[in-house]
Amino acid sequence: xxxxxxxxxxxxxxxxxxxxxxxxxxxxxxxxxxxxxxxxxxxxxxxxxxxxxxxxxxxxxxxxxxxxxxxxxxxxxxxxxxxxxxxxxxxxxxxxxxxxxxxxxxxxxxxxxxxxxxxxxxxxxxxxxxxxxxxxxxxxxxxxxxxxxxxxxxxxxxxxxxxxxxxxxxxxxxxxxxxxxxxxxxxxxxxxxxxxxxxxxxxxxxxxxxxxxxxxxxxxxxxxxxxxxxxxxxxxxxxxxxxxxxxxxxxxxxxxxxxxxxxxxxxxxxxxxxxxxxxxxxxxxxxxxxxxxxxxxxxxxxxxxxxxxxxxxxxxxxxxxxxxxxxxxxxxxxxxxxxxxxxxxxxxxxxxxxxxxxxxxxxxxxxxxxxxx
Amino acid sequence: xxxxxxxxxxxxxxxxxxxxxxxxxxxxxxxxxxxxxxxxxxxxxxxxxxxxxxxxxxxxxxxxxxxxxxxxxxxxxxxxxxxxxxxxxxxxxxxxxxxxxxxxxxxxxxxxxxxxxxxxxxxxxxxxxxxxxxxxxxxxxxxxxxxxxxxxxxxxxxxxxxxxxxxxxxxxxxxxxxxxxxxxxxxxxxxxxxxxxxxxxxxxxxxxx
Ligand code: SF4
Ligand code: SF4
Numbered sequence: 001x002x003x004x005x006x007x008x009x010x011x012x013x014x015x016x017x018x019x020x021x022x023x024x025x026x027x028x029x030x031x032x033x034x035x036x037x038x039x040x041x042x043x044x045x046x047x048x049x050x051x052x053x054x055x056x057x058x059x060x061x062x063x064x065x066x067x068x069x070x071x072x073x074x075x076x077x078x079x080x081x082x083x084x085x086x087x088x089x090x091x092x093x094x095x096x097x098x099x100x101x102x103x104x105x106x107x108x109x110x111x112x113x114x115x116x117x118x119x120x121x122x123x124x125x126x127x128x129x130x131x132x133x134x135x136x137x138x139x140x141x142x143x144x145x146x147x148x149x150x151x152x153x154x155x156x157x158x159x160x161x162x163x164x165x166x167x168x169x170x171x172x173x174x175x176x177x178x179x180x181x182x183x184x185x186x187x188x189x190x191x192x193x194x195x196x197x198x199x200x201x202x203x204x205x206x207x208x209x210x211x212x213x214x215x216x217x218x219x220x221x222x223x224x225x226x227x228x229x230x231x232x233x234x235x236x237x238x239x240x241x242x243x244x245x246x247x248x249x250x251x252x253x254x255x256x257x258x259x260x261x262x263x264x265x266x267x268x269x270x271x272x273x274x275x276x277x278x279x280x281x282x283x284x285x286x287x288x289x290x291x292x293x294x295x296x297x298x299x300x301x302x303x304x305x306x307x308x309x310x311x312x313x314x315x316x317x318x319x320x321x322x323x324x325x326x327x328x329x330x331x332x333x334x335x336x337x338x339x340x341x342x343x344x345x346x347x348x349x350x351x352x353x354x355x356x357x358x359x360x361x362x363x364x365x366x367x368x369x370x371x372x373x
Numbered sequence: 374x375x376x377x378x379x380x381x382x383x384x385x386x387x388x389x390x391x392x393x394x395x396x397x398x399x400x401x402x403x404x405x406x407x408x409x410x411x412x413x414x415x416x417x418x419x420x421x422x423x424x425x426x427x428x429x430x431x432x433x434x435x436x437x438x439x440x441x442x443x444x445x446x447x448x449x450x451x452x453x454x455x456x457x458x459x460x461x462x463x464x465x466x467x468x469x470x471x472x473x474x475x476x477x478x479x480x481x482x483x484x485x486x487x488x489x490x491x492x493x494x495x496x497x498x499x500x501x502x503x504x505x506x507x508x509x510x511x512x513x514x515x516x517x518x519x520x521x522x523x524x525x526x527x528x529x530x531x532x533x534x535x536x537x538x539x540x541x542x543x544x545x546x547x548x549x550x551x552x553x554x555x556x557x558x559x560x561x562x563x564x565x566x567x568x569x570x571x572x573x574x575x576x577x578x579x580x581x582x
Binding site: 090163164167190 | 414415416417418419421422459460461494496499500502503504510514515516517518519520565567568569
């Protein structure tokens with residue numbers, strides 16, 4: 001049996017008490033890059049002034065330079081127990097948040113001279129944006145390849161962002177390990193942005209505060225899964241407590257070991273895990289099929305998910321072979337997700353069943369509560 | 374110890390404006406500034422990031438002090454680095470130990486000896502709609518700043534002439550407390566200076582009434 005204690009721990013079948021930790025698994029074999037997760041987050045949390053360029057959830061084509069541009073070369077994280085200096089991602093490196101020339105094209109009589117396009121503000125922000133390098137990928141024809149990588153704050157076990165904040169605005173809350181920031185305390189110093197090796201913190205230049213994924217904590221508190229997970233049409237985002245030994249996350253990460261953290265070498269102990277993508281076989285020069293070699297180079301996947309990715313892919317391939325030859329696979333059944341709510345652990349409440357009257361929402365969420373998803 | 378004499382600017386047209394001619398008659402003192410020591414920075418991340426990177430690039434600031442009724446006005450002026458603007462704004466501040474306070478302002482207070490910080494940051498009009506350019510903080514170390522509870526209304530006006538800033542900070546005079554001392558700090562935005570990464574007065578200046 002699994003239970004929970006008053007101190008926010010999960011007691012597991014072996015009697016051990018582990019701190020509860022919100023975790024997610026994204027099955028990259030099912031992600032189609034539709035950006036519904038990104039939009040669900042955007043609509044819910046970052047629609048206000050100063051948040052135009054914020055994508056707390058972002059989906060990028062891999063290989064690619066990502067969001068912000070070339071984030072994997074920006075440093076941060078921990079090495080040998082010491083924080084690693086990082087680069088402060090600039091507004092131009094995030095790009096996006098564009099204003100378009102609607103006025104000229106639609107109403108200004110210039111519809112024949114110009115087309116709808118972002119207005120160049122001279123600060124470089126129109127030369128990059130979330131998902132700028134969509135579907136470019138890698139390899140050469142006929143062995144081109146790409147896949148999609150959804151990214152959000154990893155709500156890390158060792159959050160270097162929290163350690164780097166001088167004012168004590170950031171914290172990891174005890175009840176579920178979600179990493180948050182008290183925006184009334186944040187001074188906008190942005191050491192967190194430099195220190196986060198995943199570069200998943202954005203700056204609100206209007207309000208002068210840093211902001212990042214809050215794991216939809218008001219939804220979690222009402223038993224509702226985060227918007228990115230619940231809205232995903234691919235039904236590939238598992239949400240739950242990493243310490244629950246019977247939950248799919250624990251099984252995928254620890255038992256079957258097919259879900260891996262991104263860039264584990266960054267040292268922050270991420271709690272977002274990925275089932276790495278299988279890929280079709282390579283084609284030889286004469287267009288015959290090379291069954292032995294996957295089109296996505298395994299060494300590239302290793303650069304993202306570490307050396308354990310090879311065993312994870314082998315495991316997935318062997319389970320597929322078992323099913324193809326008439327056998328059964330609990331692992332594949334788990335990844336198929338026959339019933340939607342199997343994804344969401346304890347967070348299966350349908351938000352439409354909650355009291356969402358304006359008065360109730362205002363009490364729950366405070367002044368920024370006039371939002372729906 | 375440097376001393377600053379308070380002038381009475383009650384008769385000035387707009388003493389909150391750094392360009393008001395009345396400030397020409399207020400004696401200004403040139404205060405030497407020094408980088409906040411890297412060893413005093415509040416966490417390992419900041420110490421590691423700035424150990425080999427120069428900061429606190431503003432060598433001096435000119436300070437003049439005045440009163441208008443129960444308001445204290447400080448006019449700070451300094452030469453900016455002139456480098457292209459980056460991610461961080463130019464900023465300045467005045468530190469007040471209040472009562473006893475730390476012996477030196479070099480670390481912007483400490484957990485045991487917090488100091489009051491009036492800070493101004495270069496913010497656009499749109500940014501000021503969301504958060505004013507002046508903010509009233511409690512400093513408990515370099516960059517260990519929190520919003521002050523209460524503390525009265527703080528305002529600021531700034532003027533840039535060529536590469537030189539002039540800023541008037543105006544707040545309640547009782548911030549001086551019994552032991553009227555003040556220090557100033559300057560952050561050079563283009564050099565990514567902010568929080569505890571900046572230049573602060575080497576010692577307190579006495580405020581003479
Ligand atoms: S991903 Fe970055 S912002 Fe999120 S907890 Fe980890 S270090 Fe902090
Ligand atoms: S909503 Fe789901 S399928 Fe669409 S991009 Fe996000 S994770 Fe991928």
